[in-house]
Amino acid sequence: MSVGTYTERPAAKTGENDWLSVPWSRPRPKRAGVSARLISALTILALLAAWTVSAELRLVSPVFLPSPAAVWAKLVVAARDGFVDATLAQHITASLSRVFAALVVAIVVGVPVGLAIGISKVGRGVFDPLLESLRPIPPLAYLPLIVIWFGIGEPSKILVIAIAMLAPVALSTAAGVRGVSRERIDAARSLGATRGQVVRHVVLPSALPSILTGLRIALGAGWSTLVAAELVAATRGLGFMIQSAAQFLVTDVVMMGILVIATIAFALEFIIRRIEHALVPWTGRQ
């Protein structure tokens, strides 16, 4: 893809491009986009077919691999009548609100921390080792400590997820802040910007693409942590639903839960990319 020959395209068409390409880039032959999608669709269809065949032929016991039809049926039942005292919608709402509450906490804490790491030596000295040592610890390891400290209520669950999200948000913010071009800052200063104005009007907007990438990674980390967070004293939530089902070997509900989480995560990813296109359309085009 050559630089400098951008032609404007209506925003509605950006969906045709794969996510690596830029919406205003040179229009490519249409077939390239379609065939990539087609391959994805075919892959999913092939997997579904293999799954159906092996389940129908009883190649694997239904205890281990229930048929797609059975999983679908469970989805319908769970949506209508519920599973372990809550409907599917209630499980989804419980999990989504935990993930989003955690995301808010991670943003409120992580962006300022990342900013501090990026712009000040003291900030880097204080927070960098903390984050780097926090990052590799698996949520299941610190979960007991959180429960001892904060009890078994909702705040603990949100906190477990938020801790997992903190490092990606803060480190992406820091990387974005450090990547701000010297000339941009110097230009702002020579136009009369104070240190605070430089941060607010130049550094933060410059770092926004990187921050948004951090949020995307954080959401992924959040979903990974969800099941751990709902291990303790949850009565609702997708992670809780999957664990309850697993205890009674209700494999079709386990698989249904996994697919629901995958679908939601996929949808969120899509939405965030849309937000990126709307908020930082200049990325990769300077």
Add this chain to the structure above:
Amino acid sequence: MPHLALDKVTVHYDGQPAPAVERVSLDIGKGDFVVLVGRSGCGKTSLLNVAAGLVAPARGQATMAGRPITAPGPDRAVVFQNDALFPWLTARENVAFALRLRGVPADKRARRADELLKLVKLDNAGDKRIWELSGGMRQRVGLARALAAEPEFLLLDEPLGALDALTRERMQTTLLDLWAAAQVGVLMVTHGIEEALVLATRIVVLAPGPGHVVRTFETHFGRRYAAGEPIRAIKADAAFAATRADLTDAIFEGEAA
């Protein structure tokens, strides 16, 4: 009349064995167009950064209207080679940036920004995003943004360096128009010999090792353009060719052939 002055300025960057610039003095009055030329490593940009307040001299002093320069300020607006515009803002919002920093109300700063965009001949580009503009248009926005700060001096660090030859030539006359209209003093760094001749009222030739002044030319070609003479006629003048030869000699003086 305020002067921007460098007095025996030495620039020595941390960790470097030798200074980048040694004992260079400059004096730029309002209405002057001073151009620094010289081979790579002669410290042109270092001097500009000292005047801007972005680099502190190791010895000597930079002053603005007699007061020492210790920090960048809107009285000395800088325009860089890579426009350094803000892509999250429209062209108009970029131009209005300095006014926004000062808390000028939105409608007033938009009006002023439009005036300045008109001055740089970008009347209809106010709503455009930065990445929709060509290199030449971006530099015009950059110049308008600097002028919005109402500077006494414009500091231009190879502002036309990234442009193609034709755009560059057109931008040179734009620069002269702005200089005449805005009544500012200009300190500019360039690699272009002809560019220096077309624009300057004074050309300061620097040589490296460490950077020092080898010669100063008082020229008048830019003033002649500002007075109304066509740029083609000025460039065709025998005096232009003669000065050009002298200037070229001065730049390459002392360099092994």
